[in-house]
Amino acid sequence: MIKIGDIFSIRTSRGLAYFQYVMKHKIMGSMIRVLPGVFEEPPEDMASLVNEVTNFFIFFPVAGALKLGGISKVGNFEIPEYSRGMPLFRAGNANSVTKRVENWWLWDGEKEWMVGEITDDQRKLPIRQIWNDTLLIKRIEDGWLPERDNT
Numbered sequence: 001m002i003k004i005g006d007i008f009s010i011r012t013s014r015g016l017a018y019f020q021y022v023m024k025h026k027i028m029g030s031m032i033r034v035l036p037g038v039f040e041e042p043p044e045d046m047a048s049l050v051n052e053v054t055n056f057f058i059f060f061p062v063a064g065a066l067k068l069g070g071i072s073k074v075g076n077f078e079i080p081e082y083s084r085g086m087p088l089f090r091a092g093n094a095n096s097v098t099k100r101v102e103n104w105w106l107w108d109g110e111k112e113w114m115v116g117e118i119t120d121d122q123r124k125l126p127i128r129q130i131w132n133d134t135l136l137i138k139r140i141e142d143g144w145l146p147e148r149d150n151t
Contacts, residue, residue, distance in 0.1 A: 002030070002062055005079050007046060008071040010137060014038040017140045020050060021062055022079060023086065025109060028130060030062040033083050038140065042074065050077040056146055057087055057126040060136055070133040089128035090118060094151050101151045123147045 006021045015038040033054040065071045086109035092101030124147045
């Protein structure tokens with residue numbers, strides 16, 4: 001059974017990456033916070049890693065990935081205060097020609113509102129998407145962060 005605060009490892013071509021299960025949203029499913037770094041060996045002090053600043057939040061099918069063996073549970077730690085609950089997300093549809101989002105929406109887990117173009121601070125907000133393990137691994141390997149997303 002998956003519990004809030006559970007830490008999981010996922011293997012990438014660069015080593016092991018870690019994420020923490022934060023909550024389950026009624027529509028989007030399991031929300032995780034991806035922790036910084038990729039490691040050849042499991043970190044000796046997982047508690048310190050858990051307390052580091054979150055790389056990004058994303059929705060990810062934790063139960064399915066665990067059942068299929070794509071991830072491994074490595075422990076359970078309290079979620080840092082600054083990472084508890086639902087962060088504000090951004091969402092938008094890319095223009096089919098430009099491949100860029102022209103009108104962004106913000107979403108707080110319950111309601112959403114259009115903001116149009118986003119500010120530099122809003123660009124740091126997590127993107128409301130559900131990723132599979134393949135995309136999660138690729139984004140971790142690429143050092144992806146929401147503010148570097150080119151949409």
